[in-house]
Amino acid sequence: MRALILFVCLSVGGLATPRPKQCTSPPLLTGSFSVATQNEKLMGFAKYSYDALRKRIHLREVGSFNNKTFHIDLLLLYKEGVMYKINYKNRTCSKKPLSVEFHPLEIPQSASLLGQVVLGSSSGPGQGVLVNTWAGELKLKEGPAKYMSTVTEFGCIPVSTLFHRKKSGWVVVSFFNGIIGLVDPQHLIPPSFCEDARLESGEEPITFFNLF
Amino acid sequence: MRALILFVCLSVGGLATPRPKQCTSPPLLTGSFSVATQNEKLMGFAKYSYDALRKRIHLREVGSFNNKTFHIDLLLLYKEGVMYKINYKNRTCSKKPLSVEFHPLEIPQSASLLGQVVLGSSSGPGQGVLVNTWAGELKLKEGPAKYMSTVTEFGCIPVSTLFHRKKSGWVVVSFFNGIIGLVDPQHLIPPSFCEDARLESGEEPITFFNLF
Numbered sequence: 435m436r437a438l439i440l441f442v443c444l445s446v447g448g449l450a451t452p453r454p455k456q457c458t459s460p461p462l463l464t465g466s467f468s469v470a471t472q473n474e475k476l477m478g479f480a481k482y483s484y485d486a487l488r489k490r491i492h493l494r495e496v497g498s499f500n501n502k503t504f505h506i507d508l509l510l511l512y513k514e515g516v517m518y519k520i521n522y523k524n525r526t527c528s529k530k531p532l533s534v535e536f537h538p539l540e541i542p543q544s545a546s547l548l549g550q551v552v553l554g555s556s557s558g559p560g561q562g563v564l565v566n567t568w569a570g571e572l573k574l575k576e577g578p579a580k581y582m583s584t585v586t587e588f589g590c591i592p593v594s595t596l597f598h599r600k601k602s603g604w605v606v607v608s609f610f611n612g613i614i615g616l617v618d619p620q621h622l623i624p625p626s627f628c629e630d631a632r633l634e635s636g637e638e639p640i641t642f643f644n645l646f
Numbered sequence: 647m648r649a650l651i652l653f654v655c656l657s658v659g660g661l662a663t664p665r666p667k668q669c670t671s672p673p674l675l676t677g678s679f680s681v682a683t684q685n686e687k688l689m690g691f692a693k694y695s696y697d698a699l700r701k702r703i704h705l706r707e708v709g710s711f712n713n714k715t716f717h718i719d720l721l722l723l724y725k726e727g728v729m730y731k732i733n734y735k736n737r738t739c740s741k742k743p744l745s746v747e748f749h750p751l752e753i754p755q756s757a758s759l760l761g762q763v764v765l766g767s768s769s770g771p772g773q774g775v776l777v778n779t780w781a782g783e784l785k786l787k788e789g790p791a792k793y794m795s796t797v798t799e800f801g802c803i804p805v806s807t808l809f810h811r812k813k814s815g816w817v818v819v820s821f822f823n824g825i826i827g828l829v830d831p832q833h834l835i836p837p838s839f840c841e842d843a844r845l846e847s848g849e850e851p852i853t854f855f856n857l858f
Contacts, residue, residue, distance in 0.1 A: 463767075552824070555825060556823075558801050586766045591773050593765055615769070
């Protein structure tokens with residue numbers, strides 16, 4: 435009898451699989467992503483370092499925008515409210531106001547679960563990964579924007595994010611080669627030649643979404 | 647000395663990681679895929695059964711095309727050169743000529759490797775999957791069409807395929823919930839009410855790509 439009660443308790447409590455919950459990604463992440471817009475104006479690859487503890491992001495992106503290639507190195511320091519645009523080749527640096535709040539890599543509480551699937555297969559080891567896909571609406575200046583985010587069930591690692599922008603259509607961001615931790619913490623510190631950079635004011639404030 | 651030679655042999659031969667090779671997916675697969683076109687005309691979800699041994703594919707797809715929803719059940723028997731369009735609700739069946747050769751789920755020899763990445767993360771178990779992405783050109787009637795296919799390194803399980811069509815732009819197919827084997831082999835046999843169906847001729851021959 436006692437064994438039966440234990441079995442029932444385990445089935446209802448410990449062993450029962452709950453519905454996936456909105457989750458927050460690890461606070462320190464290093465990895466890469468590709469970004470492409472539906473109107474084909476933007477196509478890029480970026481390496482990122484992400485530090486939610488000290489609210490800093492470093493992006494090094496190459497790509498093409500309106501058929502012109504670009505190469506950009508950005509350091510976003512949200513606590514200081516500044517963004518550095520760094521040119522390591524010429525050792526120049528521009529410093530711009532960063533007006534937005536840092537928002538962590540997470541699935542917002544308001545998101546609703548679209549479903550849980552295995553990308554690839556669950557038939558053998560290394561053949562797939564279990565992911566959850568969430569959908570919702572971002573509140574952007576231009577109006578509400580639909581998004582769809584996929585993260586791994588284990589670890590809440592970002593896999594892909596789609597969001598809709600009026601000017602470019604769907605923006606598809608695919609994350610890969612994620613590593614928990616900072617591979618090179620120095621990437622999140624402004625280089626020495628940025629020390630003399632003066633804050634450029636009077637420009638349109640930068641948001642994460644008009645970086646794309 | 648002998649141990650050293652053994653070590654060198656293992657390093658060069660057995661333990662050295664070779665470049666990923668073009669691969670063929672398991673001959674029996676069951677799973678799902680989503681399909682979406684850049685021009686937003688087509689959006690669908692399908693369950694598939696795939697049998698490369700007996701050259702048969704079953705697709706059950708729901709979606710929308712030109713803002714009209716559709717529900718389609720197709721059985722493609724390549725050895726017999728016929729395709730059944732099945733309506734289980736009305737128990738009706740149309741039988742059409744299938745003029746194309748069966749082509750297995752594989753990375754063609756002519757494809758070139760774009761790269762190997764981990765979708766998600768390699769920092770913990772269940773957080774990611776190692777995949778290879780290949781690119782090349784398909785020879786379609788309308789002319790050459792670029793494609794990009796991603797499969798898992800272990801098992802050659804399809805993850806995603808992008809190809810470009812003149813009339814719809816990029817077509818994105820994402821595979822998920824793959825299972826090696828046939829979950830229900832009966833899906834690959836025409837139902838009894840299809841027995842009386844007559845071959846409809848005079849139509850445009852069906853190819854895998856104008857199914858989309």
